[in-house]
Amino acid sequence: MKRWQWAVRLLTRRMWFRAALFCVFAVALAMAGALLGHTISYDFAGKVGAKSVDNILNVLASSMLAVTTFSLTAMVSAYAGATSNITPRAVQLLIDDTTAQNALATFLGSFLFAVVGIIALSTGLYGETGRVILFAGTILVIALIVVTFLRWIEHITRFGRVGDTIERVEHAATQAVRAMAQRPRFGEKERRAVPSGATCIHHNGIGRITHVDTPQLAEVAKEIGGEITLSALPGTFVDPARVIAWTTVRLDDRQMRRIREAFTVSNNRAFDHDPRFGLVVLSEIGSRALSPAVNDPGTAIAVLEAGTRVLAAILRHDPEERDDPFPGVHVPAFAFPDLLEDLYRPLARDGSATVELGIRLQKSLAALAAIEPRARQDCMLEADDALARAQSQLASSTDADRLRTVHDRIRQHADR
Template identity: 50%
Template sequence: MWFRASLYGLLGIVTALLGVAAKPLIPPGLAGSIGAGSVGNILGILATSMLAVTTFSLATMVSAYGAASSTATPRAAKLLIEDTTAQGALATFIGAFLFSIVGLIALSAGIYGDSGRVLLLAATIGVIVLITVTLLRWIEQLSRFGRVAETINLVETATRRAMQHRARKPWLGGAPWRAPPEDAIAVESTQVGYIEYIDMAQLGQFSDEHDVDIHLEVLPGSFAVPGRPLARLSADLDDPATEAFRKAFVVGDSRTFENDPRYGLVVLTEIAVRALSPAVNDPGTAIDVIGTVVRLFAGWARGRASKEDEVEVSQSRVFVPALRESDMFEDVFPAIARDGAGMREIGIRLQKAFAALDDLGFVHFEDPIREQASAACQRALAAMDFEPDRAAVLAASRPRLVGDVLPARTRKPA
């Protein structure tokens, strides 16, 4: 944000300097004919209004962050903070204020003559046009900024981007996982936190320099603690080499969306769980999240199926475990099925979601779908006492997925 605002301030300084240099090139009578003498008043109005708009925008953004944290989940507020439209609008308003101040200072210092004011007026008109466009976009953004639906869309976009990247590189550019030899040397983390990024290029270079095979034990999103191996190496190394190896793992205080597709799924689940809480009681949002998750899993299945035969392996001596679809399903469906177990609409929507995923025909989904569909159906039937609700959930379920989960007390005697 500071970079864009600095550009506007730099524009004001450059305009002042060009105004001095351009004096001989501009006809003396032009300034009066186009009203360039009023540019000082325009800059004063611009500076005052931009300061007010910036203050209002900051207050609105802080309010939106708080609303997203309370109505969705605090983990999603980071995406609002990083929203490029909001940052661009705020940077434009602050930058326009700086431009106006620099122009007013240059006018007060007498840097511009009548001819130089023409150039300042042209630059000011250009800034006003840019402010107008930015303000219109910002008004549209404010109508949905911080809303639950907009927050879900932001999380979905970030999760889809991470899933697409992982589908292209299921092993992060390394080789498919294989078990390390029994005498492999474990390299443990010296920090406590989440793995945010793994530098595969650095690991590949390290394996070549030290002639070792590297078997990763963690992925981005894993929690690293001393005593838990980051990887196992085929040969023992001295302390300086081991410390250099650890530098390929970036450890932070929290998980990130960029390289961790499962984190996006967890955040979506948190939004659904909060919506299903008695204090909120908003099953519609949970249904929206279920649809979003189905959309993401469908994209994952298409991406994995289309890339399985053309996966690039750039680091052949770095063996990486792939994301397990069963873990991804576990991140989402158990919590939603648990908190929505007594709601007919949630039970039906979950079973329809499992049927939709089953129709994709993705082989890696088969076992997780059966497991989660059966568990969700059992939860729903156990929590519902009204027989028509139980029958509706069973009617929406696919027998091949849920199996024989009908409780004995509801079965008719032979």
């Protein structure tokens, strides 16, 4: 995805964007009567009875302002609840919710439509024939309000709840899997050393990489006749001392600037191209649920199951079929042990005294090992770590023996 396409995607997610579009549509619809009123005959205008549009617009103006205020209050309350009770990192998914944005845009645009219509009527801008078009526009707006309001009533009953937020994070992480350029790397962690004499590119900003313009990097690689190797993936924290890419070809200032500009750096991480961030947020939700103040292991188990589905999607990801190759650009793979640590390590630490979670965690890792044989060693190492943490925290020897039995059975099956 090009950088300008990424910028447009971010723009369309802003809450004011949809509201502004609907407001423009509402003003255009309200003024259509003044521009197209001459196309309606006086006889037809007299039969329709559009004189009642004044009262309808007054009702819309008074009611839509109250509904808009109520909707905005409900949305802010959901954001505040998610921040304090779930995790602040998941709030952005609630802000980007299209149903909530459409509802707010529809109610605000309807209010503006009614206000503009009342003003135009008071100035006599429409005339008898223009009222017919305004009347038809009012009926259309009312129909939109009814449909949107019914959807909003159903949506607001679960908007911002824990289960709803877990589903949103899981969906965002699964969508991010499609942006992965390669399948994950298994086995021990390794760092690819930068060759001696290579040209290293650093970024001037300080923050998290949220997007990499791979097509632009491919253009530069073609221009220099060499390969550009990325040293930082989306989600990586960068600063002027951090190498973000390197190449064995000498670069001029313009080429280095183009490579640097291909990396978008923001203050916060984003879900779109960073599946690790989705796993981190899921683990945060689970850790919050396991805190003594909440003590909700059921939510932690739901998080574990959601994270297992995300990791399964990563293991099944086939970039050769889904992603277009960019010659000349080498993108390193995510390390699968890091992905496992992002999800399981916090849950194993904070839920070490809960045998139900421990058993579910062991079975989750066994399911991943069954999907991809190359991941068995990584999964079993994580299972061993979780077992060791639980054995030192479980107060009941019966629970400890039960967890040990489950772990041994899973390990025997994985070693076959």
